[in-house]
Amino acid sequence: xxxxxxxxxxxxxxxxxxxxxxxxxxxxxxxxxxxxxxxxxxxxxxxxxxxxxxxxxxxxxxxxxxxxxxxxxxxxxxxxxxxxxxxxxxxxxxxxxxxxxxxxxxxxxxxxxxxxxxxxxxxxxxxxxxxxxxxxxxxxxxxxxxxxxxxxxxxxxxxxxxxxxxxxxxxxxxxxxxxxxxxxxxxxxxxxxxxxxxxxxxxxxxxxxxxxxxxxxxxxxxxxxxxxxxx
Amino acid sequence: xxxxxxxxxxxxxxxxxxxxxxxxxxxxxxxxxxxxxxxxxxxxxxxxxxxxxxxxxxxxxxxxxxxxxxxxxxxxxxxxxxxxxxxxxxxxxxxxxxxxxxxxxxxxxxxxxxxxxxxxxxxxxxxxxxxxxxxxxxxxxxxxxxxxxxxxxxxxxxxxxxxxxxxxxxxxxxxxxxxxxxxxxxxxxxxxxxxxxxxxxxxxxxxxxxxxxxxxxxxxxxxxxxxxxxx
DNA sequence: GACGAATTAGACAAGAATGTCTAAAAAATT
DNA sequence: AATTTTTTAGACATTCTTGTCTAATTCGTC
Numbered sequence: 316x317x318x319x320x321x322x323x324x325x326x327x328x329x330x331x332x333x334x335x336x337x338x339x340x341x342x343x344x345x346x347x348x349x350x351x352x353x354x355x356x357x358x359x360x361x362x363x364x365x366x367x368x369x370x371x372x373x374x375x376x377x378x379x380x381x382x383x384x385x386x387x388x389x390x391x392x393x394x395x396x397x398x399x400x401x402x403x404x405x406x407x408x409x410x411x412x413x414x415x416x417x418x419x420x421x422x423x424x425x426x427x428x429x430x431x432x433x434x435x436x437x438x439x440x441x442x443x444x445x446x447x448x449x450x451x452x453x454x455x456x457x458x459x460x461x462x463x464x465x466x467x468x469x470x471x472x473x474x475x476x477x478x479x480x481x482x483x484x485x486x487x488x489x490x491x492x493x494x495x496x497x498x499x500x501x502x503x504x505x506x507x508x509x510x511x512x513x514x515x516x517x518x519x520x521x522x523x524x525x526x527x528x529x530x531x532x533x534x535x536x537x538x539x540x541x542x543x544x545x546x
Numbered sequence: 547x548x549x550x551x552x553x554x555x556x557x558x559x560x561x562x563x564x565x566x567x568x569x570x571x572x573x574x575x576x577x578x579x580x581x582x583x584x585x586x587x588x589x590x591x592x593x594x595x596x597x598x599x600x601x602x603x604x605x606x607x608x609x610x611x612x613x614x615x616x617x618x619x620x621x622x623x624x625x626x627x628x629x630x631x632x633x634x635x636x637x638x639x640x641x642x643x644x645x646x647x648x649x650x651x652x653x654x655x656x657x658x659x660x661x662x663x664x665x666x667x668x669x670x671x672x673x674x675x676x677x678x679x680x681x682x683x684x685x686x687x688x689x690x691x692x693x694x695x696x697x698x699x700x701x702x703x704x705x706x707x708x709x710x711x712x713x714x715x716x717x718x719x720x721x722x723x724x725x726x727x728x729x730x731x732x733x734x735x736x737x738x739x740x741x742x743x744x745x746x747x748x749x750x751x752x753x754x755x756x757x758x759x760x761x762x763x764x765x766x767x768x769x770x771x772x773x774x775x776x777x
Numbered sequence: 778g779a780c781g782a783a784t785t786a787g788a789c790a791a792g793a794a795t796g797t798c799t800a801a802a803a804a805a806t807t
Numbered sequence: 808a809a810t811t812t813t814t815t816a817g818a819c820a821t822t823c824t825t826g827t828c829t830a831a832t833t834c835g836t837c
């Protein structure tokens with residue numbers, strides 16, 4: 316075997332050393348940056364948490380700022396990938412639309428918002444988004460941009476199939492995500508966790524409201540007439 | 547006049563020196579803490595931004611952590627006060643419910659979320675909420691707790707008066723706030739501003755969806771029937 | 778086993794920030 | 808005007824952090 320491991324891209328410098336070590340540094344750095352903020356993060360702490368010497372951190376990433384940028388890029392990528400994975404489980408042919416959407420909403424929460432990467436990314440954006448917006452341009456373009464469109468497309472298809480009554484699928488997608496987050500936001504801020512039941516109940520409430528707004532009007536009318544008859 | 551300026555509460559140490567200077571220090575500290583985070587904030591910079599010598603900062607607040615706590619307390623109070631001010635403009639006797647709620651939503655945004663204090667408080671919570679939750683206990687109790695209840699009470703009254711159809715007013719209030727924020731969140735993260743028209747359009751979209759979910763069912767039914775007839 | 782690359786521990790200089798102290802200046806009060 | 812309080816500028820010791828350098832050591836590969 317020849318020693319040229321990266322024959323195709325000699326300009327993109329190959330990650331020197333063990334990729335595993337490189338990744339463990341990024342993971343540790345992500346945790347530390349999120350806990351302490353950029354200024355408060357300590358390279359020694361990152362090294363210790365990664366089980367690596369400080370010099371190795373510098374060897375791999377050269378600089379605190381470069382390390383931060385690498386962390387952002389890494390988490391952005393993982394987060395977007397996960398978002399699309401969850402999105403691929405959207406109920407395109409729902410049996411019970413309300414139940415299926417509720418399960419989907421829970422997956423969305425657990426996978427993207429409540430998960431480790433989601434928390435990290437959100438904290439990083441809040442902390443440094445205003446100061447270094449260029450670091451998050453990729454996220455904005457590939458993240459919300461594409462995810463919202465994709466989700467909107469799914470809703471549009473449901474509407475076309477007669478399961479929903481939607482004027483503006485993009486708006487519906489954004490509002491769906493917002494509703495799904497309603498009860499999770501405050502506990503999220505303080506690092507608290509919700510039990511499975513609470514999460515599920517919250518998702519159910521969000522979906523119920525969403526369907527009240529975007530469910531087929533015929534059904535809503537039928538419900539209303541039925542109630543009116545009973546009254 | 548006797549020299550006892552604070553006869554009722556001798557234990558709560560009176561703010562020494564000019565209150566104006568004290569406030570300007572807190573304002574400057576708030577700005578710096580929000581920009582740079584707690585660890586990155588520099589007392590010299592706070593002093594300079596407040597137009598005060600560094601020693602004066604220490605005289606007034608003793609310590610970086612105490613200064614931070616004072617900032618949090620101050621902003622919390624102002625933010626909550628403003629929230630209740632806006633809340634007092636809730637349309638209790640709406641002429642045009644949709645229009646009135648839209649205007650109310652815009653006031654809410656401009657006053658509480660988009661305003662200086664709101665931004666500051668949110669950033670502080672995001673940055674330090676997980677590490678120092680005790681600092682924000684007051685906010686949680688007096689802020690979301692009371693504001694949500696108050697808003698829920700207003701919605702309940704509207705429902706009682708026959709303008710809305712709401713099962714759970716607390717939930718409706720939380721969802722209203724979430725919907726109102728949908729389009730503002732991302733630009734907010736990066737310090738961007740929305741034009742008056744965009745804000746107003748966003749509020750209108752939020753209110754329209756809210757009313758589709760919580761408007762009187764009779765109206766929804768009437769709409770549906772009308773459409774059915776036309777079809 | 779031998780070679781080269783990667784890693785480690787630790788020392789090190791340079792810079793920055795906190796919090797204290799002092800003497801002089803400014804402001805307010807009487 | 809005299810006095811007391813507050814503010815100021817600057818020096819200062821201390822601590823912490825970054826980023827570099829070096830020599831020793833480990834690891835992977837041939």
